Amino acid sequence: KNQVEQSPQSLIILEGKNCTLQCNYTVSPFSNLRWYKQDTGRGPVSLTIMTFSENTKSNGRYTATLDADTKQSSLHITASQLSDSASYICVVSAGDSNYQLIWGAGTKLIIKP
Amino acid sequence: SQTIHQWPATLVQPVGSPLSLECTVEGTSNPNLYWYRQAAGRGLQLLFYSVGIGQISSEVPQNLSASRPQDRQFILSSKKLLLSDSGFYLCAWSPGTGGHYGYTFGSGTRLTVV
Secondary structure, three states: OOEEEEEOOEEEEEOOOOEEEEEEEEOOOEEEEEEEEEOOOOOOEEEEEEEOOOOEEEEOOEEEEEEOOOOEEEEEEOOOOHHHOEEEEEEEEEOOOOOOEEEOOOEEEEEEO | OOEEEEEOOEEEEOOOOOEEEEEEEEOOOOOEEEEEEEOOOOOEEEEEEEEEOOEEEEOOOOOOEEEEEEOOEEEEEEOOOOHHHOEEEEEEEEOOOOOOOOOEEOOOEEEEEO
């Protein structure tokens, strides 16, 4: 069964600190993996997208890694800011069909001043 | 540039009443369009997707239906709402099929059925 599991479920850190969010997946065949940021009450916004051959991709203070062998991905946030408070969702695309996306439940990140 | 509009932002409806949520996309043609529902603390659930006018595919059998009367317009409807229809509904679009395209989401509609 295609699944995406994220950990931790929630995380609280102090402003300025770094953090890493995890995503494990069992999706086959694998096409790509995306990380989205979703502010409360808003639609998700894409942060990164990685294909099978990509190990790492950065978007400002966000760096995503992908290990296709172990089927794991991480999202590292550097020097956190209050505006980073949001849910971060890992999404894996199965096969070549754009609508076969497997969504994780997300990690709720809270940044405290 | 492309933009996606979704309305209303919030909606409170009684059980048994009809529903119509609208989504429009600007700045692109022949987009793939999607309706998702997000329950509290859960991942997004794909409800419907459309690859063209009048072409609707349903992922989950339910009390809802979708229509695409125009290329850039996607409507989510129900004839009689149930309590279980409450949730956060998101419309999204992508440039086409193929796993590499990202999605762009609307701002969502918070539906509460009372």
